[in-house]
Amino acid sequence: MADGPSRRIQVDLSGHVALVTGASRGIGRAIALALGRAGATVACVARNEEKLKETAGAIEAAGGKASVHLCDVVDSAAVQSTLDAVVAAEGRIDIVVNNAGITKDTLLPVMSDDDWDQVIAANLRSVFLFTRAAAKVMMRQRSGRIINMSSVSGLMGNPGQSNYSASKAGIIGFTQTVARELAKRKVTVNAICPGFIATDMAEALGPAIIDEVKKRIPMQRIGEAEEIADAVLFLASDSANYITGQVLTVDGGMTA
Ligand code: NAP
Numbered sequence: 001m002a003d004g005p006s007r008r009i010q011v012d013l014s015g016h017v018a019l020v021t022g023a024s025r026g027i028g029r030a031i032a033l034a035l036g037r038a039g040a041t042v043a044c045v046a047r048n049e050e051k052l053k054e055t056a057g058a059i060e061a062a063g064g065k066a067s068v069h070l071c072d073v074v075d076s077a078a079v080q081s082t083l084d085a086v087v088a089a090e091g092r093i094d095i096v097v098n099n100a101g102i103t104k105d106t107l108l109p110v111m112s113d114d115d116w117d118q119v120i121a122a123n124l125r126s127v128f129l130f131t132r133a134a135a136k137v138m139m140r141q142r143s144g145r146i147i148n149m150s151s152v153s154g155l156m157g158n159p160g161q162s163n164y165s166a167s168k169a170g171i172i173g174f175t176q177t178v179a180r181e182l183a184k185r186k187v188t189v190n191a192i193c194p195g196f197i198a199t200d201m202a203e204a205l206g207p208a209i210i211d212e213v214k215k216r217i218p219m220q221r222i223g224e225a226e227e228i229a230d231a232v233l234f235l236a237s238d239s240a241n242y243i244t245g246q247v248l249t250v251d252g253g254m255t256a
Contacts, residue, residue, distance in 0.1 A: 195251025
């Protein structure tokens with residue numbers, strides 16, 4: 001696109017407090033930066049302290065406010081104390097983006113119990129833990145946004161990803177039910193299904209598989225993390241006040 005006024009979504013989230021899991025790199029980092037640029041105070045959550053500090057530093061360098069929280073998102077006590085620390089420091093929690101996730105791809109016959117358990121825990125249990133902790137505060141506030149990162153693999157099958165697909169489809173069912181439970185308190189709960197996005201997770205597949213995947217994308221390109229961050233900004237904004245329990249797919253037409 002030629003230089004000129006940006007046509008990307010502009011949202012004012014000043015005064016809002018956001019928490020982003022998996023903010024140390026990839027899509028989570030892009031989401032944290034976008035929320036920070038929009039004026040939100042951003043709690044950056046993951047396990048890699050150095051990379052989290054880098055994300056928080058980039059938010060602050062752009063004039064925003066951020067904090068770093070080391071937390072393994074599968075650890076119930078750690079999740080609760082992370083949420084408590086953010087609420088104690090900022091007085092509220094407005095936006096939670098459950099983005100942390102892992103893959104352990106392998107075909108079913110050779111998938112180990114650990115491959116299954118670790119992916120379900122990191123991708124699905126984590127969403128339950130942070131949503132439960134945040135919901136209690138958001139229900140009291142009578143406002144809040146919960147945005148869960150699912151995947152196109154949760155909408156359609158993908159050989160080698162039975163554990164991952166199950167976790168991401170689980171996120172969709174969880175999102176729909178919790179949306180119904182929290183709607184009366186003006187807390188919205190939505191999911192985003194990214195297609196194939198350029199991050200470490202996608203790189204790990206290797207160039208041959210990446211080329212194969214590109215052929216299945218009608219737009220014939222891999223998505224950018226910022227394109228997922230834009231979807232988050234929309235769902236976090238007042239423009240999405242009446243949207244809950246929905247799945248927003250951002251995949252270049254892959255599942256069309
Ligand atoms: P990524 O580059 O591999 O980053 C994953 C993030 O999750 C890292 O920040 C990592 O932080 C964090 N994380 C993983 N396990 C964690 C744990 N136990 N506790 C705390 N943090 C943990 O992945 P990505 O591509 O940005 O993906 C982000 C989300 O989008 C994931 O849920 C993924 O499934 C989803 N998604 C990605 C794509 C894609 O094509 N990239 C497509 C569809 C959906 P630490 O290692 O520092 O803890």
